[in-house]
Amino acid sequence: MSxxxxxxxxRERFDRFNEIGATxxxxxxxxxxxxxxxxxRDTLVEWFEEAGLEVRIDEIGNVFGRRSGRNDDLPPxxxxxxxxxQYNGGRYDGVIGVLGGLEVVETLNAAGxxxxxxxxxVSWTNEEGVRFQPDMLGSGVFxxxxxxxxxxxxxxxxxxxxxEELERIGYRGEEPCEPRDLHCYLELHxxxxxxxxxxxxxxxxxxxxYGFVWFDAAFTGSADHAGPTPMxxxxxxxxxxxxVIESVRRIAxxxxxDLVGTVGSLDVDPNSINxxxxxxxxxxxxxxxxxxxxxxxxxxxxxxxxxxxxREGIEAEHEVIMRIDSQSFDDDVVEAVADAADALDADATxxxxxxxxxxxxxxxxxxxxxxxxxxxxxxxxxEDEFTExxxxxxxxxxxxxxxxxxxxxRADGE
Amino acid sequence: MSxxxxxxxxRERFDRFNEIGATxxxxxxxxxxxxxxxxxRDTLVEWFEEAGLEVRIDEIGNVFGRRSGRNDDLPPxxxxxxxxxQYNGGRYDGVIGVLGGLEVVETLNAAGxxxxxxxxxVSWTNEEGVRFQPDMLGSGVFxxxxxxxxxxxxxxxxxxxxxEELERIGYRGEEPCEPRDLHCYLELHxxxxxxxxxxxxxxxxxxxxYGFVWFDAAFTGSADHAGPTPMxxxxxxxxxxxxVIESVRRIAxxxxxDLVGTVGSLDVDPNSINxxxxxxxxxxxxxxxxxxxxxxxxxxxxxxxxxxxxREGIEAEHEVIMRIDSQSFDDDVVEAVADAADALDADATxxxxxxxxxxxxxxxxxxxxxxxxxxxxxxxxxEDEFTExxxxxxxxxxxxxxxxxxxxxRADGE
Numbered sequence: 001m002s003x004x005x006x007x008x009x010x011r012e013r014f015d016r017f018n019e020i021g022a023t024x025x026x027x028x029x030x031x032x033x034x035x036x037x038x039x040x041r042d043t044l045v046e047w048f049e050e051a052g053l054e055v056r057i058d059e060i061g062n063v064f065g066r067r068s069g070r071n072d073d074l075p076p077x078x079x080x081x082x083x084x085x086q087y088n089g090g091r092y093d094g095v096i097g098v099l100g101g102l103e104v105v106e107t108l109n110a111a112g113x114x115x116x117x118x119x120x121x122v123s124w125t126n127e128e129g130v131r132f133q134p135d136m137l138g139s140g141v142f143x144x145x146x147x148x149x150x151x152x153x154x155x156x157x158x159x160x161x162x163x164e165e166l167e168r169i170g171y172r173g174e175e176p177c178e179p180r181d182l183h184c185y186l187e188l189h190x191x192x193x194x195x196x197x198x199x200x201x202x203x204x205x206x207x208x209x210y211g212f213v214w215f216d217a218a219f220t221g222s223a224d225h226a227g228p229t230p231m232x233x234x235x236x237x238x239x240x241x242x243x244v245i246e247s248v249r250r251i252a253x254x255x256x257x258d259l260v261g262t263v264g265s266l267d268v269d270p271n272s273i274n275x276x277x278x279x280x281x282x283x284x285x286x287x288x289x290x291x292x293x294x295x296x297x298x299x300x301x302x303x304x305x306x307x308x309x310x311r312e313g314i315e316a317e318h319e320v321i322m323r324i325d326s327q328s329f330d331d332d333v334v335e336a337v338a339d340a341a342d343a344l345d346a347d348a349t350x351x352x353x354x355x356x357x358x359x360x361x362x363x364x365x366x367x368x369x370x371x372x373x374x375x376x377x378x379x380x381x382x383e384d385e386f387t388e389x390x391x392x393x394x395x396x397x398x399x400x401x402x403x404x405x406x407x408x409x410r411a412d413g414e
Numbered sequence: 415m416s417x418x419x420x421x422x423x424x425r426e427r428f429d430r431f432n433e434i435g436a437t438x439x440x441x442x443x444x445x446x447x448x449x450x451x452x453x454x455r456d457t458l459v460e461w462f463e464e465a466g467l468e469v470r471i472d473e474i475g476n477v478f479g480r481r482s483g484r485n486d487d488l489p490p491x492x493x494x495x496x497x498x499x500q501y502n503g504g505r506y507d508g509v510i511g512v513l514g515g516l517e518v519v520e521t522l523n524a525a526g527x528x529x530x531x532x533x534x535x536v537s538w539t540n541e542e543g544v545r546f547q548p549d550m551l552g553s554g555v556f557x558x559x560x561x562x563x564x565x566x567x568x569x570x571x572x573x574x575x576x577x578e579e580l581e582r583i584g585y586r587g588e589e590p591c592e593p594r595d596l597h598c599y600l601e602l603h604x605x606x607x608x609x610x611x612x613x614x615x616x617x618x619x620x621x622x623x624y625g626f627v628w629f630d631a632a633f634t635g636s637a638d639h640a641g642p643t644p645m646x647x648x649x650x651x652x653x654x655x656x657x658v659i660e661s662v663r664r665i666a667x668x669x670x671x672d673l674v675g676t677v678g679s680l681d682v683d684p685n686s687i688n689x690x691x692x693x694x695x696x697x698x699x700x701x702x703x704x705x706x707x708x709x710x711x712x713x714x715x716x717x718x719x720x721x722x723x724x725r726e727g728i729e730a731e732h733e734v735i736m737r738i739d740s741q742s743f744d745d746d747v748v749e750a751v752a753d754a755a756d757a758l759d760a761d762a763t764x765x766x767x768x769x770x771x772x773x774x775x776x777x778x779x780x781x782x783x784x785x786x787x788x789x790x791x792x793x794x795x796x797e798d799e800f801t802e803x804x805x806x807x808x809x810x811x812x813x814x815x816x817x818x819x820x821x822x823x824r825a826d827g828e
Contacts, residue, residue: 193642226676226699227768228607242659262640265685273678273697283687285640354641
């Protein structure tokens with residue numbers, strides 16, 4: 001029989017936590033290593049300790065809280081997410097995964113349940129990457145993707161280094177930040193897309209994360225006067241870009257079922273009503289769960305960019321600035337999440353995450369899975385971010401039951 | 415037989431004049447009512463007086479220099495252009511029309527020729543409109559298009575008013591700035607387009623100026639995450655804009671022989687590589703010599719904008735912010751320019767100006783014509799602006815002979 005968390009206790013914690021850095025329009029402003037982020041961390045540490053968790057801070061500031069298991073030498077089940085936010089971001093993104101992990105612990109405490117393995121709850125440092133890039137930094141260093149010294153040397157726009165700021169807020173811990181033996185990692189998170197809401201579902205059983213490719217691209221033509229320059233003597237960088245915008249939509253429509261493509265950023269120079277655009281810089285983002293689909297889309301858009309330039313008689317540049325392979329989560333962990341959703345009779349579907357998460361890096365360290373709850377309107381990263389509380393509770397219940405199942409797995413796999 | 419100017423004297427004046435506000439990269443920086451613009455005006459007044467011209471400054475700062483005719487009561491022939499520049503603009507734009515007028519006077523002086531009518535040379539205030547908008551302000555007030563008080567009240571980005579700045583540089587004159595009886599107006603100017611160079615010609619006999627329409631337009635969709643948002647649940651403002659960019663090219667290609675269309679300015683919000691564009695603001699510019707063609711293009715692009723919005727499921731806005739009718743220059747003045755070019759055996763063609771000029775407003779006051787010389791590469795408004803000096807001289811010779819013909823027309827039209 002499934003266990004259930006206390007929706008009220010969870011909600012009370014959620015609301016109190018989101019008073020930290022609360023914005024007038026109902027969001028939160030807790031960018032990483034800010035004063036508000038420090039206060040959020042302090043609150044978390046206090047609550048972890050109140051719940052009987054043993055708190056450890058690692059060298060990048062990841063905060064761990066540990067609940068012992070019957071067999072405390074076994075690798076633990078790790079639950080978590082992040083509590084840093086976008087500038088004026090939403091209240092759910094990250095927070096429900098960390099406080100959800102704490103709620104799992106509280107539920108087990110209240111019921112006097114001991115698990116075979118220890119359970120740890122983690123809050124990863126700098127998932128959002130708004131103040132220091134790259135994003136998912138704390139989990140990335142933990143997974144060995146980035147060096148610690150690289151992370152310390154990162155600078156924000158004011159020239160403050162990540163290392164100094166981490167020290168300043170008192171969260172440069174002693175525990176080595178490196179891969180260690182974990183039984184599995186589970187993360188509860190908002191979907192940040194519209195699929196669950198569109199299909200009227202409460203829970204997404206996440207099977208993996210899309211691979212993606214990012215391009216920086218540019219066209220350079222001639223900045224001639226929009227009046228006296230006949231159409232046949234133009235070299236218009238924006239007309240070529242218009243072709244690429246259309247191509248990206250066409251490639252996304254024909255390149256694979258799950259392929260998505262976006263031109264998200266575009267800057268025109270000189271950007272004047274009566275001057276033909278001389279230079280346009282723009283980006284292209286393609287994502288799919290199938291890395292071959294991503295690579296084919298990348299090849300096709302390169303051809304399209306070159307062709308658009310040749311058609312318009314202008315110069316083209318394009319460069320891949322990021323290429324991350326898709327991540328397939330562990331079958332057993334995914335199954336545990338799906339079973340938990342089934343047992344709870346939750347309206348659930350299996351899906352793949354289009355956005356990156358700390359879980360993407362943890363998947364390199366240990367068997368990993370995620371639980372999604374709906375983002376109303378597919379909206380995230382803004383103060384308008386919203387999830388029905390009933391859905392958050394359902395997601396936390398799935399997390400609870402999957403975590404307990406995994407935490408009761410014995411060393412011999414029984 | 416045709417008269418000819420002194421190419422050397424003209425060149426020497428041109429080079430000395432362009433020392434004022436000269437930039438390192440070979441252009442000039444003399445935005446209207448700046449210190450450099452004041453020094454350019456002072457030099458012009460000095461040279462006008464040295465050439466025996468009677469100088470008058472009007473209320474908007476237009477500078478007139480008058481050479482008497484045999485019959486000084488007859489309306490004068492007016493020659494001119496402007497000496498203000500774009501920020502870091504070119505050396506030819508405007509300057510050759512004003513110094514070209516002065517060179518006409520010097521040539522007549524040197525030859526001891528008296529004309530039937532007076533000849534006046536004018537330098538119009540604020541043709542470029544880079545510091546104070548709208549452009550072509552001095553000629554616009556002169557032609558009754560704008561009120562003097564409106565012009566005085568204009569502010570630059572620092573909040574200085576046009577009236578105060580005009581007073582400060584000492585060019586707020588006493589002569590009323592209003593339409594008066596002129597026999598005709600002739601302006602020598604660079605083409606600012608590629609047609610003459612493309613056809614290897616030295617001179618353009620300008621028959622008129624294109625009409626044009628300017629739109630401000632915008633699409634508003636949803637700023638969703640570029641990863642987890644499937645293609646069929648997107649409302650992408652930039653995809654719709656891509657459709658419009660292509661439509662503008664198609665409308666220009668099919669809407670009329672001389673129709674040109676441009677999307678010159680485009681701003682994306684939030685303009686981030688992994689966020690679907692929520693809002694795009696952009697402009698559309700259509701021009702043709704045929705106002706019905708301009709109006710049809712405007713109707714078609716309105717339909718295309720609305721259709722692109724409906725296809726993408728987003729909101730559209732569009733507003734005409736400027737609509738200026740085409741100007742047809744006076745047949746007799748155009749004929750005088752064409753005859754002068756013929757008599758000089760100049761490689762010339764008739765054409766219509768795609769860009770606006772002071773002559774566009776003067777055409778409302780008196781019979782008007784223009785002489786174009788090539789812009790190498792079609793380039794203007796930058797320090798790279800260039801015209802072969804031989805072509806400038808040919809253009810000035812056409813101006814001279816057309817001016818003399820018109821200035822010798824008697825009151826009875828003989």
